[in-house]
Amino acid sequence: MTQPLLKVEHLTMRFGGLVAVNDVSFDAKASQITAVIGPNGAGKTTVFNCIAGFYKPTVGRLTLTNNGTPHLLERMSGNDIAGKARVARTFQNIRLFPKMTVLENLIVAQHNKLMRASGFTLLGLFGWPGYSKAEAEAVDLARYWLERTNLTDVADEVAGSLPYGGQRRLEIARAMCTEPVLLCLDEPAAGLNPRESADLNTLLRFIRDEHKCGVLLIEHDMSVVMQISDHVIVLDYGRKIADGPPDAVRNDPKVIAAYLGEPEDSAVAQGGV
Amino acid sequence: MTVAERLKDAIMAAAVAALLALPLIGFETVDTGGPLGIKTRFDYIAYAAIVVFLGRLGMRIAFDWRRSYRERIVQAEPTNIDRKELLTVLGQKADKWLMPVMIGFAIVMPFLPFANRTVIDLGTVVLIYVMLGWGLNIVVGLAGLLDLGYVAFYAVGAYTFATLSMHFGFGFWETLPLAGLLAATFGVVLGFPVLRLRGDYLAIVTLGFGEIIRVILLNWQPVTGGPAGISGIPRPSFFGFPFSADPPEGATAFHQLFGLEYASIHRIIFLYYLILALALVTNLFTMRIRKLPVGRAWEALREDEIACTALGINPTNTKLTAFAIGAMFGGFAGSFFATRQGFISPESFSFIESAVILAIVVLGGMGSQAGIVLAAAFLTLLPEVAREFSLFRMLAFGAAMVLIMVWRPQGLLAHREPTMRLHPAGTKPGGGKP
Ligand SMILES: Nc1ncnc2c1ncn2[C@@H]1O[C@H](COP(=O)(O)OP(=O)(O)OP(=O)(O)O)[C@@H](O)[C@H]1O
Numbered sequence: 001m002t003q004p005l006l007k008v009e010h011l012t013m014r015f016g017g018l019v020a021v022n023d024v025s026f027d028a029k030a031s032q033i034t035a036v037i038g039p040n041g042a043g044k045t046t047v048f049n050c051i052a053g054f055y056k057p058t059v060g061r062l063t064l065t066n067n068g069t070p071h072l073l074e075r076m077s078g079n080d081i082a083g084k085a086r087v088a089r090t091f092q093n094i095r096l097f098p099k100m101t102v103l104e105n106l107i108v109a110q111h112n113k114l115m116r117a118s119g120f121t122l123l124g125l126f127g128w129p130g131y132s133k134a135e136a137e138a139v140d141l142a143r144y145w146l147e148r149t150n151l152t153d154v155a156d157e158v159a160g161s162l163p164y165g166g167q168r169r170l171e172i173a174r175a176m177c178t179e180p181v182l183l184c185l186d187e188p189a190a191g192l193n194p195r196e197s198a199d200l201n202t203l204l205r206f207i208r209d210e211h212k213c214g215v216l217l218i219e220h221d222m223s224v225v226m227q228i229s230d231h232v233i234v235l236d237y238g239r240k241i242a243d244g245p246p247d248a249v250r251n252d253p254k255v256i257a258a259y260l261g262e263p264e265d266s267a268v269a270q271g272g273v
Numbered sequence: 274m275t276v277a278e279r280l281k282d283a284i285m286a287a288a289v290a291a292l293l294a295l296p297l298i299g300f301e302t303v304d305t306g307g308p309l310g311i312k313t314r315f316d317y318i319a320y321a322a323i324v325v326f327l328g329r330l331g332m333r334i335a336f337d338w339r340r341s342y343r344e345r346i347v348q349a350e351p352t353n354i355d356r357k358e359l360l361t362v363l364g365q366k367a368d369k370w371l372m373p374v375m376i377g378f379a380i381v382m383p384f385l386p387f388a389n390r391t392v393i394d395l396g397t398v399v400l401i402y403v404m405l406g407w408g409l410n411i412v413v414g415l416a417g418l419l420d421l422g423y424v425a426f427y428a429v430g431a432y433t434f435a436t437l438s439m440h441f442g443f444g445f446w447e448t449l450p451l452a453g454l455l456a457a458t459f460g461v462v463l464g465f466p467v468l469r470l471r472g473d474y475l476a477i478v479t480l481g482f483g484e485i486i487r488v489i490l491l492n493w494q495p496v497t498g499g500p501a502g503i504s505g506i507p508r509p510s511f512f513g514f515p516f517s518a519d520p521p522e523g524a525t526a527f528h529q530l531f532g533l534e535y536a537s538i539h540r541i542i543f544l545y546y547l548i549l550a551l552a553l554v555t556n557l558f559t560m561r562i563r564k565l566p567v568g569r570a571w572e573a574l575r576e577d578e579i580a581c582t583a584l585g586i587n588p589t590n591t592k593l594t595a596f597a598i599g600a601m602f603g604g605f606a607g608s609f610f611a612t613r614q615g616f617i618s619p620e621s622f623s624f625i626e627s628a629v630i631l632a633i634v635v636l637g638g639m640g641s642q643a644g645i646v647l648a649a650a651f652l653t654l655l656p657e658v659a660r661e662f663s664l665f666r667m668l669a670f671g672a673a674m675v676l677i678m679v680w681r682p683q684g685l686l687a688h689r690e691p692t693m694r695l696h697p698a699g700t701k702p703g704g705g706k707p
């Protein structure tokens with residue numbers, strides 16, 4: 001077997017005295033949906049923030065192997081992880097550019113590519129034709145994802161005016177416009193109605209199968225997880241308590257205990273952010 | 274509100290005004306030869322109370338009237354609740370017709386019948402502020418970086434121009450790019466360490482930077498001339514043809530070139546067109562760069578820095594470019610200022626200048642090019658108009674600012690035109706792709 005797309009080894013993240021993530025190791029493979037689940041405050045978002053470079057892990061190694069080139073994520077800045085290692089992410093509390101239009105959101109996502117095409121602005125200022133071509137291609141890519149996420153009709157609306165479900169989909173479209181090899185989604189189905197949730201499953205399968213992109217998915221909704229994930233990792237109090245295919249994980253007594261909760265522990269678990 | 278309630282409210286406001294007015298305007302110090310004497314002016318307090326009483330009453334009535342008007346409209350047409358206000362619509366149209374109209378007016382202004390020396394001079398001052406506003410707009414309006422020390426770059430441009438033209442004999446057109454470049458370099462030097470800071474912190478650091486530059490200008494005697502400043506800065510020539518009644522041997526003066534009678538107003542008009550051209554270049558540049566990746570990244574950064582990082586945008590570099598380019602235009606404006614005045618001193622670059630420029634950007638409606646013109650005209654002409662009441666100038670200035678902020682917190686013409694569209698023939702025609 002070749003290297004997995006993302007290899008997380010002994011990841012530990014401390015905030016002062018609090019150990020949010022404690023010695024977690026797992027792999028995520030290309031063309032697979034890997035779900036990270038766990039009760040509130042288990043440390044799921046913190047794992048994402050370490051992968052995306054928003055936090056520097058206290059201990060641990062994060063290796064992303066993209067076309068045979070390894071990138072050591074823990075040593076890279078957040079924007080290099082997105083730009084060079086090609087890891088894209090969405091946020092638990094949606095982070096769009098609310099006053100810009102939907103289309104502009106998707107064009108900003110292609111910034112680095114367009115920046116080079118515009119000769120770092122100099123050529124672009126003087127209307128260099130190569131830039132117009134690059135921009136047209138960027139719009140084509142944006143249009144492709146707008147169609148996939150059903151946002152074509154609202155492409156010229158400001159992003160902040162979209163309904164909640166639309167904003168969630170736009171955030172995924174924007175992440176995909178960076179042409180990532182690994183897409184990290186932090187609770188993409190939160191707040192969606194059953195129908196939107198089903199559409200999201202279709203979209204995620206499409207991303208996995210057609211774009212050979214690895215998907216790392218945080219999700220609370222067990223039914224979503226069981227339906228679409230190829231591999232499930234369960235965190236509880238910052239530790240990994242289970243790792244395996246969905247069916248095996250579902251019947252794991254430790255997972256059931258963590259989700260149903262021992263009475264005295266559940267109050268602590270609620271304290272998570 | 275009933276009439277009694279309104280009256281009570283107005284009397285309360287008048288009482289507060291009288292109380293405040295007692296120490297503020299109730300006493301006047303007079304020179305009695307020996308120690309300072311104090312004269313009371315209780316009549317002034319009465320005036321203040323009456324004015325506040327009437328004003329408050331009028332305001333209440335106006336508010337009630339507006340509310341009932343709104344309610345009537347909502348009842349009549351329930352769909353019309355988010356009826357667009359005049360200025361919002363104006364803001365949307367501004368880029369399309371307001372700008373061309375204003376530019377057209379600016380071009381013909383010196384030849385209109387009312388245009389005398391004073392008017393053209395005033396126009397020049399307005400245009401300097403328009404240019405500064407447009408320059409700062411790149412930093413504050415587009416990139417969302419609150420810069421309270423913009424005047425520092427204006428000063429760097431002015432002093433660069435003065436030094437280079439006086440000691441090295443550089444002409445205006447040679448010095449202009451150098452002054453801009455140096456100001457931009459200062460922008461990068463300042464920006465590099467501080468652009469990690471956000472919001473208020475950045476504002477404080479830039480404020481400090483503005484003061485540091487002023488203090489350096491005051492104290493670096495050999496180069497800047499200290500508090501006395503630099504005088505005798507060469508006046509601009511018309512591309513090598515000086516504006517003078519008796520040009521030096523071998524040179525052709527402007528009026529000889531065109532076979533005109535010598536008139537000192539020629540230079541005033543030339544300066545006016547010079548700053549108009551510089552301002553228009555700034556505008557053109559901003560309009561273009563908004564549609565380029567950097568421009569979009571600036572706006573995205575203003576909206577959400579964390580999301581930008583997650584998309585691979587380097588926030589520090591992107592902010593630095595905004596800071597440097599904004600500084601460059603400040604430097605250009607400074608050069609113009611130096612050559613127009615012929616004399617510069619640190620006094621021209623105090624914090625109040627930064628504040629006025631920032632006020633222009635905020636009042637105009639962050640990011641709105643046309644709004645900045647209106648705000649610049651308003652803020653520079655208001656003190657001129659209120660010159661007779663020069664004692665109350667700052668008061669009027671403050672009152673106007675408060676009114677506008679209450680009435681339109683988003684600025685006069687806050688409207689953002691998308692930089693590109695997917696459906697050009699959509700609801701709003703004409704906004705095609707760049
Ligand atoms: N920046 C931070 N500083 C201090 N503590 C933090 C920080 N970020 C997270 N934590 C703590 O780390 C723990 C794990 O938080 P995290 O957000 O990763 O949980 P989560 O699994 O994503 O939970 P949820 O399902 O509620 O989103 C929590 O106890 C939280 O309070």
Ligand SMILES: [Mg+2]
Nearest residue numbers: 044045092273
């Ligand atoms: Mg979370």
